[in-house]
Amino acid sequence: MAIAPELLEELNKRRAAAEAAGGKAKIEKRHANGLMTARERLEAFFEKGTFQEFGKYAQHSCHNFGMETKSMPYDGVVCGVGYVEGRPVAAYSQDFTVGGGALGRIHAKKIVDLMDYAHEMGVPVVAINDSGGARIQEGVDSLSGYGQVFFKNVFLSGVVPQVAIIAGQCAGGAAYSPALTDFLIMTRGASNMFICGPGVIKAATGESATLEQFATAEAHASVSGNIHLIAEDDQHALELTTKLLSYLPSNNLGDPPHDPTPEIDLSDVPAFNELVPADPKAPMDVHEVIDNLVDDADFFEIMPDFAKNIVVGYARIQGIVVGIIANQPTVKAGTLDIDSSDKGARFIRTCNIYNIPLVTLVDVPGFMPGLAQERGGIIRHGAKMLFSYASATVPKITLILRKAYGGAYLAMCSADMGADMVFAWPTAEIAVMGxxxxxxxxxxxxxxxxxxxxxxxxxxxxxxxxxxASPYQAAENAMITDVIEPKQTRAVISLALRNTVSKRDTRPPKKHGNIPL
Amino acid sequence: MKKLRITVDNKTYEVEVEVISQEEGQSAPRPAPRRAASVSAPAAPAAPASSAAPAAAGDVVSPLSAVVVSVDVQPGQAVNEGDKLITLEAMKMNTFVNAPAAGTVTAIHVSAGNAVEEGQPLLALE
Known part of the structure; x- marks a missing residue:
């Protein structure tokens, strides 16, 4: 007794048909352009042999415009789960070789089912976007599909990490699914993201604009602030995602993957003393402070090209995962302005969702003065920093390096705004104004x-x-924990993190606070 | 006839003044024409209202509103990418304007003590 051979033949035939995707010619064209296929992307992302595919034999359900005679393997989206650095992750990858990766009813159902799975299992979702947009032949079914994906993006927001990779076209409504996730990564040269393209803009308003001006990875990373990271190619995008996930828990109920060193190294780091310029007006590159503070100078910066007057990113300090928020005095004097407030606040809230302690490095002369700032709503935007810090319940460690003036001092997590421990270098200037x-x-x-x-x-x-203009007035008023010599920084912050990692902070029950958006 | 109130040494006098003649071109100030009623916000100011010319290709512009502390290069000087060109001060902090690319300084538009606005050309690099 054995299984009938024709059943196995049938299975193998169907497998081969699915894996042939949109056909040899289209796949070869992608390879010639340096692009992976949808399936190759997932296979490269997951540890070898761990990928379990969902809905490989799914087909579209459209009977309009001659579609009933067309086959769409897995309806243009490869879905499944696999392991990434030892932890399960759900991912889907739109296949541009299958009907342009367009989204129809079954395509959307597969994505939504995968997100439901991720929610129930408490695992991250990675979305690899490469799609021409809605499958027009399916009419409102396609539109409805987008709506269902958006709803699920929001449903999962704050529950499991969601990362969107834009690896090709992402136009119109399709751009709003990535926009609802935690992190967006675009591949340089290979991707575009926009709501209305140059043709539509021209027809609607007469304005001439090129994709390079508003839709590329570079434009989104440095001008619009819509994305968090640029990848050089498909492989790099997957590596960045893996690295990003290495700082995040699988879901909001878990702690991030801390890997505390068995013993805390309390030795001095003399480089900190050397870093501090004698002249308080001389700019100090805060990246150098961060590199000396974190393990192996390994700082994973988020949004490095946008609002560079604030620096945010992930690292480990003696194994404890932290989110770092730092003013950058070499850019716009390190002031807080509209864009840097938005960037900082978003990052703080992302850390809070995933239980990541916050380390804030303060060197801020104030909010950026100016007509454009006031008219642009710096009150509303700057308030996001205050709101985010005050509502964050994770451990909050603040180190005041130099300037800490006025409202901006509060907006960089002073003790009053809920910092658990506040340290200051002797160069700190904590004052209401200059x-x-x-x-x-x-x-x-x-x-x-x-x-x-x-x-x-x-x-x-x-x-x-x-x-x-010193730390001592604040110290005399018991507003800071301690004044430390710069070279003690790493030891002091390491200890503070161990001491606060057990933090419990309970807030009154409510639907949600009303962050000024 | 105009009625004026004049204060001298903290004593207030009310005086009446008759305008007999006025030099041509100096007619009494007319009230500014009333703005058309509108609920829209006042228009945003266009380009910075300074004397600054718009930036041309090769111009290195100010990254923020600031005061020039020093011009650290000479016209004709060759510079490498990243070299310090100008030192600005704003918000109790110096900001260095560095060369975006290697080149030769062809013109300098500002000098120490000048107030500059964001986007204002500081010097030209070729």
């Missing part, structure tokens, strides 16, 4: 009436600086 502004307000009359107003002003400024 000496120039403060002296003008406090001593207007004295300066005016002095014999030499300029000398008097300089004298008063220097007095103010000595008294207030």
């Amino acid at each position: 000496a120039e502004g403060a002296v003008g307000v406090l001593y207007r009359k004295e300066i005016k009436e002095a014999d030499d107003p300029k000398a008097k002003e300089a004298e008063l400024r220097s007095e103010y600086r000595k008294k207030f």
Whole structure:
């Protein structure tokens, strides 16, 4: 007794048909262009042999416009689960060789089913987008499919990590599924993402615009801020996703994959002392501070090309996963402005969802002054930083490197905004405003009436600086945990993380807070 | 006849003044024409209202509104990518403007002490 051979033949035939995707010619063309196929992408992403496919033999259900005679293997989207660095991850990959990767009813159902699975199992979802858009022949079924995917994106938001890779076309409504995920990665040169293309823009408004201006990976990474990372090619996009997931728990109920060192290294790092310029006006590249703070100088920066006056990203400090938020004084003096507030707030909230402790490095002279900022709603945008920090319940460690002025000091997670531990270097200047502004307000009359107003002003400024532009007024008011020598930074932050990783912070029950959007 | 109130040494006098003649071209100020009623917000200011010319190709522009502390290169000087060209100060912090690419400084548009706006050309690099 054995299984009838014709049944196995049938299975093998169907398997081969599915794996042939859109045909040899189309696949060869992709390879010639340096692109992987949808299936190759998933096989490269998952550990060898661990990929379990869902719905390999699915077909479209369309009977319009002659579609009933056409075969669409797996309805243009390869779905399944597999292992990534030892943990299961759900992923789908749209196949541009099958009907242009267009989304129809069954295509959408497969994606939604996979997301339901990811929700129930508590595993991340990776979406590899490469699609011409809606399958027009299916009419509103296709539109409805997008709606169902969007709904599921939102349903899963804050539950399991969602990463979208834009590896080809992603146009019109299709762009909103990636936009609803946690992280977007675009491949350079091979991908475009937009709502209305140049043709539609021209027809609707007469405006001339090229895809290079608004739809490429570079445009989204540096101008629109719609994406988080640029990949050089398909393989790199998958590597970035793997690296990103290495900092995230599988779902919101788990801790991130901490790998604490058995013993905490408390030795000094003299490089920190060397880093600090003697002149408080000299810019200090905060990347150098971060590289000395984190394990192996391995800092995984998120949105490195957008709003560079704030630096955010993931790292480990003696094995503890952290999200780092740092002002960058070499760009726009390290001020908080509309874009940097949006970038920072989004990152803080992502960390909070996934239980990742926050380490904030403060060197901020204030909010960016200017008409464009005020008119652009810096009040609303800057408030996102305050809101995000105050509502985050993860451990919050703040280190004040140098400047910490006014409202921006609060917006960088001061003790009042819920920091669990606040450290300051002796170079810290914690004050309500700078000496120039403060002296003008406090001593207007004295300066005016002095014999030499300029000398008097300089004298008063220097007095103010000595008294207030230091960490000690805040320290005397018990607003900071400790003033430390820069070289102690790594030891102190490492200890603080071990001490706070058990944090429990319970808030009153509510649907959700009302972050100013 | 115009009625004026004048204060001298903290004493206030009310005086009446008759305008007998006015030099041509100096007619009494007319009230500004009333704006057309509108509920729309005032238009955003166009390009920075400074004397700055729009940036041309090869111009290195200011990354933020600031005061020029020093111009660190000379006209005609050859520079490498990343070389410091100009030092600005804003928000209690110096910002270095570095060469975006190797080239020769062909013109310098600002000098120390000048206030510059975001996007204003600082110098030309060829």
